[in-house]
Amino acid sequence: MNDGLQSWLGAQIDTLKAQHLYKTPKILQTPAAGRVRMSGREVINLSSNNYLGLANHPQVRQAAHEALDRWGVGAGAVRWIGGTMEVHDELEARLAKFKHTEAVLVFTGGFTANSGCIPAVLTDQDVVISDELNHASIIDGVRLSPAKYKKSEGFVFGHKDMGHLEEILQKTQSFQKRMIITDGVFSMDGDIAPLPQIVELAEKYNAFVMVDDAHASGVLGKNGAGTTSHFDLYGRVDIQLGTLSKALGVVGGYIAGSALLKDWLIQRGRPYLFSTAHPPVVAAALIAALDVMENDPEPMNRLWANTRWWKQSLAEAGFDTMGSETPITPIYVGDEAAAQQMEKMLWDEGVYALAIVYPTVARGKARLRTMPSAAHSTEDLSEALAALQRVRDKLAVRA
Numbered sequence: 377m378n379d380g381l382q383s384w385l386g387a388q389i390d391t392l393k394a395q396h397l398y399k400t401p402k403i404l405q406t407p408a409a410g411r412v413r414m415s416g417r418e419v420i421n422l423s424s425n426n427y428l429g430l431a432n433h434p435q436v437r438q439a440a441h442e443a444l445d446r447w448g449v450g451a452g453a454v455r456w457i458g459g460t461m462e463v464h465d466e467l468e469a470r471l472a473k474f475k476h477t478e479a480v481l482v483f484t485g486g487f488t489a490n491s492g493c494i495p496a497v498l499t500d501q502d503v504v505i506s507d508e509l510n511h512a513s514i515i516d517g518v519r520l521s522p523a524k525y526k527k528s529e530g531f532v533f534g535h536k537d538m539g540h541l542e543e544i545l546q547k548t549q550s551f552q553k554r555m556i557i558t559d560g561v562f563s564m565d566g567d568i569a570p571l572p573q574i575v576e577l578a579e580k581y582n583a584f585v586m587v588d589d590a591h592a593s594g595v596l597g598k599n600g601a602g603t604t605s606h607f608d609l610y611g612r613v614d615i616q617l618g619t620l621s622k623a624l625g626v627v628g629g630y631i632a633g634s635a636l637l638k639d640w641l642i643q644r645g646r647p648y649l650f651s652t653a654h655p656p657v658v659a660a661a662l663i664a665a666l667d668v669m670e671n672d673p674e675p676m677n678r679l680w681a682n683t684r685w686w687k688q689s690l691a692e693a694g695f696d697t698m699g700s701e702t703p704i705t706p707i708y709v710g711d712e713a714a715a716q717q718m719e720k721m722l723w724d725e726g727v728y729a730l731a732i733v734y735p736t737v738a739r740g741k742a743r744l745r746t747m748p749s750a751a752h753s754t755e756d757l758s759e760a761l762a763a764l765q766r767v768r769d770k771l772a773v774r775a
């Protein structure tokens with residue numbers, strides 16, 4: 377062990393603890409569900425991205441079992457060297473059909489789809505124009521590219537501020553290519569990007585658009601096909617990223633777009649080229665998850681019925697859900713310490729909802745982040761609501 381490294385690590389950890397930024401992962405002891413056992417406690421889980429309850433769906437489990445027996449556990453190589461099995465190919469064909477795009481390329485995660493795609497389509501003659509609340513994986517993907525992107529140089533627009541976006545488009549006409557990139561659904565606020573206006577501005581100024589639909593996949597649009605479907609913008613969004621890890625319940629990410637885009641990413645998408653393919657079980661489970669999404673409207677209906685019930689009940693109880701439009705439902709607290717205390721007290725009441733504080737969100741804008749899903753019953757949600765009210769009363773926090 378190198379002493380210099382060990383003492384540096386220790387000092388970093390101590391600093392995080394002193395700043396109340398130190399994280400201790402909770403351990404799930406049951407399959408993902410509305411009610412789970414976690415780190416020794418039975419809780420109603422309001423912090424899962426398992427929107428449609430597909431992570432432990434019987435049909436998806438069955439497909440995984442069958443794929444295990446047919447294909448074994450590993451793909452044995454990176455995608456292009458021989459790790460692409462028939463199931464991987466079939467999954468991409470199914471996703472392309474689902475998304476109404478010419479082609480889809482799957483990566484092992486949404487995070488790697490961003491870091492594979494963004495740098496591959498940009499050169500040092502280009503600029504990236506970003507919403508200020510874009511996800512960390514978009515930011516990291518952009519940083520891997522040689523294009524201009526920095527906020528300090530004026531290439532980041534205020535959250536959903538279309539006037540600001542247009543200003544930047546006017547000032548950047550000398551670049552060779554311009555990419556506007558945005559979350560489809562913003563992961564901390566649960567609001568939806570103004571994609572129709574973004575697409576119109578892109579068309580007006582000859583820029584192209586990439587949307588990260590990690591939280592819109594399985595949630596918005598026809599059968600959960602995402603924001604492009606939700607706003608009926610087929611053929612007008614150049615690059616769509618979807619995740620297979622959240623609503624689809626397994627793991628993975630994909631890029632949907634033209635056949636040329638896919639062809640180029642196979643040549644130049646570094647995580648595709650240099651990281652091993654998904655286990656075949658993953659691809660088969662995802663095909664089954666797509667089957668459920670396309671043929672059974674019940675999980676998505678339940679997700680949205682629960683979402684409406686949750687938001688309306690919170691509003692009636694006097695909580696501020698910060699204008700969120702999707703299942704991601706922040707509950708405004710404001711003060712960082714109060715939000716963290718509410719998280720602890722809720723945990724003691726048997727409800728798991730994460731406090732989100734600075735620097736993930738702005739200082740003084742601390743919140744609890746709650747996510748109803750198809751895996752919850754109305755009983756689960758009304759119990760969670762009662763716990764929230766008890767905790768608020770105890771704290772006498774004006775939430």
Ligand SMILES: *Cc1c(COP(=O)(O)O)cnc(C)c1O
Binds near residue numbers: 621
């Ligand atoms: C979760 C998330 C990702 C990463 O997806 P994974 O499949 O979990 O790697 C990417 N973008 C956004 C906006 C996300 O919320």
